[in-house]
Amino acid sequence: MHNEQKVTDHIYWIGGNDFILPRFEGLIHISRGVSYNSYFIDDEKTAVLDAVDNSIRDVFMDDLKFLLKGRKLDYIIVNHMEPDHSGSLLALAEAWPEAKIVTSAQAQKMVSNYFHVDLKDRFITSDEKLVIDLGMHKLHFVKAPMVHWPEVTFTYEETEKVLFSADAFGTFGVLNGSIFADDVDYKEEYLPDLRKYYANIVSRYGAQVLMALKKAAKLDIRYICSLHGPVHRTEEDRNMIISTYAKWAAWTPEENSVAIFFASAYGNTSLAAQILAGKLAARGVKHLKLVDLCSESITEAFPEVLRKSHIVLAGITMNMTLNPVMNAFLDLFEEMGVSNRTISIIGNSSWAPNVSGKIMKEKVEKLKKCRILGEPVHIVSALSDDGKLDELADLISSDVKAGQA
Numbered sequence: 001m002h003n004e005q006k007v008t009d010h011i012y013w014i015g016g017n018d019f020i021l022p023r024f025e026g027l028i029h030i031s032r033g034v035s036y037n038s039y040f041i042d043d044e045k046t047a048v049l050d051a052v053d054n055s056i057r058d059v060f061m062d063d064l065k066f067l068l069k070g071r072k073l074d075y076i077i078v079n080h081m082e083p084d085h086s087g088s089l090l091a092l093a094e095a096w097p098e099a100k101i102v103t104s105a106q107a108q109k110m111v112s113n114y115f116h117v118d119l120k121d122r123f124i125t126s127d128e129k130l131v132i133d134l135g136m137h138k139l140h141f142v143k144a145p146m147v148h149w150p151e152v153t154f155t156y157e158e159t160e161k162v163l164f165s166a167d168a169f170g171t172f173g174v175l176n177g178s179i180f181a182d183d184v185d186y187k188e189e190y191l192p193d194l195r196k197y198y199a200n201i202v203s204r205y206g207a208q209v210l211m212a213l214k215k216a217a218k219l220d221i222r223y224i225c226s227l228h229g230p231v232h233r234t235e236e237d238r239n240m241i242i243s244t245y246a247k248w249a250a251w252t253p254e255e256n257s258v259a260i261f262f263a264s265a266y267g268n269t270s271l272a273a274q275i276l277a278g279k280l281a282a283r284g285v286k287h288l289k290l291v292d293l294c295s296e297s298i299t300e301a302f303p304e305v306l307r308k309s310h311i312v313l314a315g316i317t318m319n320m321t322l323n324p325v326m327n328a329f330l331d332l333f334e335e336m337g338v339s340n341r342t343i344s345i346i347g348n349s350s351w352a353p354n355v356s357g358k359i360m361k362e363k364v365e366k367l368k369k370c371r372i373l374g375e376p377v378h379i380v381s382a383l384s385d386d387g388k389l390d391e392l393a394d395l396i397s398s399d400v401k402a403g404q405a
C-alpha cells in the first residue's frame with residue numbers, strides 16, 4: 001500500500017499519521033495525533049529528505065519503493081536525528097545500501113550512537129557550501145543549530161524554492177487528507193497544537209530560532225515543508241507561520257490578557273482564582289484563561305504562558321513547601337526561559353507560614369525580563385473579605401489596559 005502525495009510535480013510527501021501516540025517525547029500529552037513527514041524528490045538522481053518514526057515505517061518504505069519504480073535511491077538527507085524521524089533511518093539505509101547519507105557532522109555521531117553501526121563511508125557532510133545536484137533540483141544546506149537539537153539543518157531546494165525546515169514550523173495534529181495548510185482552516189485546526197509544539201519543544205531556543213529565521217529570510221521560499229503538520233505554500237500561510245514564530249521566539253505575547261494558573265487542595269485557592277478572574281472580567285479584561293494545574297498536565301498548561309502578557313500564579317503550601325505541581329510548572333518556566341511577562345502571585349497556607357508565596361516569588365525573580373505586579377497576596381485557608389483581591393484586580397486590569405494603549 002502506498003500513501004504518497006504530491007507537493008509539486010516532482011516532490012512528494014511520503015509521511016503518515018500517528019493517531020494513537022498518547023504522549024510525544026514520552027511527556028507531552030497530545031490528543032489529536034501527529035504526522036511524521038518525509039519528502040521524496042524525483043529527478044535524474046533521487047533523494048529522500050528525513051525518514052519517519054518507526055510506527056509508520058512500513059507505509060513510508062512502501063511509498064518510497066513505489067515512487068522509485070525500481071530505480072536506486074541516490075541520497076538520504078538527514079536534517080534532524082530525533083527518533084520520531086530517524087527511527088526508521090537504519091532500515092532505510094539498509095534497504096538502499098548505495099544511497100549516500102547527507103547530514104551534519106553532529107548527526108553523523110548521533111547515527112553511530114543510536115544504531116551502533118559504521119556508516120562512515122556513506123556520509124557526505126552537509127555544510128553550508130555543499131550543493132547536491134539532482135538534475136533539475138539543487139539542494140543547499142542551512143545550519144539551524146538548536147532548533148531544537150544541535151545537528152539540525154534546513155535543506156533549501158533552489159529550483160522549486162522549497163525549504164525543508166526540520167521541526168521548525170511543525171505542529172501536532174494529524175493531516176486530514178490534504179497536506180496543505182491552505183486546504184484547511186489552519187488557525188482553527190492547528191494553531192493551538194502549533195503553540196503547544198513550540199511552547200514545549202522549541203521555546204527554550206528563541207535566540208536560535210531568530211538566527212534561523214534571519215538565514216531563511218535571505219531565501220526565496222515558495223514551500224515550507226516541516227517534519228510535522230501541513231505544508232505552507234501560499235504567501236499568506238508562509239507569512240503567518242514565519243511571523244508567528246518570530247513573535248514567539250522573542251517572547252512577545254500574543255494577547256494582552258491574563259492566564260490564572262492555580263493548584264488547589266480543597267477548592268479555596270481555586271475559588272480565589274475564579275473570583276479574581278470574575279473581578280478582572282468586570283474590569284474589562286477579555287480573553288481570560290483559568291487553568292487548573294492539578295487536573296491538566298503542565299505541558300498542556302504551558303502554551304498559555306506563551307500566549308498571555310499577564311500571568312497569575314495561585315499556589316498552596318504543602319509539607320512546608322510549594323505544592324509540587326506548581327513547583328514543577330515554575331521549574332518549566334525556568335527551563336524554557338520564560339521572558340517578558342508580568343506575573344502576580346497568590347499563596348495559600350492553612351497552618352504554615354506563606355511558604356508557597358515566598359517560593360513562587362523567588363522562582364519568578366529568577367526569570368529574565370519578567371516583573372512581579374503587586375505584593376504577593378496571602379490567603380490563610382480560605383479567602384477573606386479583606387479587599388486584597390480587589391486591589392490585585394485593579395492593578396492587573398490597569399496594567400493590561402496600559403499595554404493595549
Ligand code: FEO
Nearest residue numbers: 082084085167227
Ligand atoms: Fe520531530 Fe525534534 O523531532
